Amino acid sequence: PNTKQNASSLKEIKNVKLKGYVGFERIADQYVSKMVRDGISFNILCIGETGIGKSTLIDTLFNTNLNTTSMDHCSDKVSLVSNTFELKEKNINLKLTVIETSGYGDQINKANSHEEILKYINEQYENYVQEELGLKRQIKQINDKRVHLCLYFICPTGHSLKAIDLNTMKALDSKVNIVPIIAKADTICKNELIDFKKRIMDEIFKNEVNIYQFPINENEPSVNNQNLITNSLYPLAVIGSSQMVKVGNKVSKGRQYEWGTVSIENEMHCDFVKLRESLLSTNLFDLIELTHIKHYQMYRANRLREIGFFDDLEADTDQGDFRTIKDVYIAKKSELDEVIQRNEIQIKEEFVKKVKAKEQEIKEIEKELNGKFNQWKSEQNEWRDRIEFKRRELDDQIREFNERKFSLDKLKLSTLSSNKYS
Ligand code: GTP
Ligand code: MG
Numbered sequence: 001p002n003t004k005q006n007a008s009s010l011k012e013i014k015n016v017k018l019k020g021y022v023g024f025e026r027i028a029d030q031y032v033s034k035m036v037r038d039g040i041s042f043n044i045l046c047i048g049e050t051g052i053g054k055s056t057l058i059d060t061l062f063n064t065n066l067n068t069t070s071m072d073h074c075s076d077k078v079s080l081v082s083n084t085f086e087l088k089e090k091n092i093n094l095k096l097t098v099i100e101t102s103g104y105g106d107q108i109n110k111a112n113s114h115e116e117i118l119k120y121i122n123e124q125y126e127n128y129v130q131e132e133l134g135l136k137r138q139i140k141q142i143n144d145k146r147v148h149l150c151l152y153f154i155c156p157t158g159h160s161l162k163a164i165d166l167n168t169m170k171a172l173d174s175k176v177n178i179v180p181i182i183a184k185a186d187t188i189c190k191n192e193l194i195d196f197k198k199r200i201m202d203e204i205f206k207n208e209v210n211i212y213q214f215p216i217n218e219n220e221p222s223v224n225n226q227n228l229i230t231n232s233l234y235p236l237a238v239i240g241s242s243q244m245v246k247v248g249n250k251v252s253k254g255r256q257y258e259w260g261t262v263s264i265e266n267e268m269h270c271d272f273v274k275l276r277e278s279l280l281s282t283n284l285f286d287l288i289e290l291t292h293i294k295h296y297q298m299y300r301a302n303r304l305r306e307i308g309f310f311d312d313l314e315a316d317t318d319q320g321d322f323r324t325i326k327d328v329y330i331a332k333k334s335e336l337d338e339v340i341q342r343n344e345i346q347i348k349e350e351f352v353k354k355v356k357a358k359e360q361e362i363k364e365i366e367k368e369l370n371g372k373f374n375q376w377k378s379e380q381n382e383w384r385d386r387i388e389f390k391r392r393e394l395d396d397q398i399r400e401f402n403e404r405k406f407s408l409d410k411l412k413l414s415t416l417s418s419n420k421y422s
Contacts (some may be wrong), residue, residue: 041144044096044122046118046175047168049151054184056240057151058098058397060253060264062087062395063171065242068100075103078116097145105164107389114168121147121175130299148210148291150176150278153183155234160199169209175295177212177287179279180204185270186255186262193237201233214278215286223282230278236271239264242295246401296373308332326387 046054055068068083079102087094099120103112124145131143152169154161169178182188188196189281204211214227224283230236245254245261254263264272308328368404 036091037263039095040288041095041097042288043097043099043145043147043149043151045117045121046100046153047104047150048101049155050103052155053240054100054151054153054155054183056242057153057181057183057238059242060240060272061280062096063253064097068098075106077107078102078104078113080116080120097326099147105162113164114171117168118171118175121172122299125296128296129300129303146291146296147176148287150178152178152180152202154180155338156182156184156188156196158196160196161203166203166207166209168205169211170207173210174298177290177295178210179212179275180235180274182235182237184239186239188237197233197235197237202390204235212290216284224281226278228275230274234276236275238272238275238406239270240272288344299388330407376421 044058046058048054055066055070058068061066064087066083068086069080072237078097081102082097082099084095084097087096101117107113112409126146128144130144144208150172152165156164169180172178173249178182182193182196182200185193214230215225216227218224239255239262241253241255242257243254244251245256245263247254247261247263252263252265254261254265262269265269267273308331
């Protein structure tokens with residue numbers, strides 16, 4: 001019914017001409033002022049083996065030195081290290097969070113290398129959902145730590161992707177915008193690089209890994225061209241450096257070797273400039289927006305479905321699916337009431353069972369005590385009878401003794417008297 005209602009209200013929309021200036025055309029300026037006032041949060045996740053050049057590339061991208069410390073090469077599991085920085089370009093403040101993997105690819109068994117990373121990404125979405133659902137929050141104050149860009153650093157082996165690369169990219173591709181890059185591209189020669197790139201893209205395509213596509217929008221031809229070129233350069237071959245080198249009269253970031261100098265800014269040497277322009281100048285907003293409208297919405301929808309919410313198209317009102325918060329609340333409450341009732345009955349039954357068991361136990365103890373008491377009583381009676389018997393025996397013996405003594409005394413007396421008169 002809702003969809004029908006939407007369709008009919010759509011029909012009623014008419015084009016109306018304004019008779020004069022009203023002012024809403026300035027909304028774009030309002031957006032810009034808001035952005036200048038609030039700044040933007042941008043969060044980059046760098047996945048790559050230890051020492052592959054993650055920190056150097058971020059420093060090179062933002063033309064600064066973020067001074068991040070090197071990771072431990074011997075950790076027994078993958079972990080993530082996050083650092084947040086405040087950057088300013090003209091009047092725009094950027095709150096940049098860089099999350100780097102630590103120990104990635106250092107374990108013998110690499111099958112679960114993506115788990116900690118996936119957990120981190122989900123945790124950021126979960127925090128955002130929780131903040132969004134919080135009754136007292138204000139949207140603009142939500143601390144946005146969701147990962148907007150995932151730079152996946154491929155080892156410059158010249159061969160092909162490793163199993164760990166495909167596993168991880170596949171596990172994360174519905175969660176974040178993945179941009180695969182070939183790290184330390186100066187260590188691989190030009191012809192090999194072309195074949196290497198082709199093999200990598202074939203593998204990505206064959207394994208149906210969804211990587212971020214720089215957007216093509218008919219209304220912006222200049223952006224379009226650049227994005228088309230960047231998409232065609234996938235995976236972008238990059239070189240990072242914090243050193244300045246001089247090539248001819250030009251000084252730029254680069255790497256100096258015995259045999260020559262590589263300039264990072266030289267598009268013949270690597271794709272770094274295209275990467276920086278496409279990520280930071282042209283598509284930064286798209287990366288943030290896509291994270292929100294695609295990846296985050298999918299996470300949020302799944303979470304809400306778990307709670308019991310259905311989207312209009314999914315909900316089947318005839319089947320009584322829930323729609324409003326009140327409906328969900330009532331349904332959840334009756335569900336919980338039922339659970340509480342069931343638990344109460346169960347607790348009562350268990351209580352009665354325990355009381356009965358205790359009663360039985362007490363009865364058995366009582367029986368045992370009674371038995372012991374009776375035994376003790378009969379033993380006592382036996383002893384008493386025996387003592388009584390002994391006492392009577394003794395009495396008889398005393399009596400007998402006294403009788404004998406008496407007769408003896410009598411005899412003695414008669415003997416004495418007869419002797420006297422004779
Ligand atoms: P961990 O954080 O310790 O895992 O390392 P990381 O991936 O952040 O690498 P880091 O940027 O610290 O660089 C490691 C080493 O590689 C340093 O000596 C860098 O100078 C060097 N390096 C970085 N980028 C490049 C590159 O593009 N080419 C070459 N040849 N070396 C590079
Ligand atoms: Mg690092």
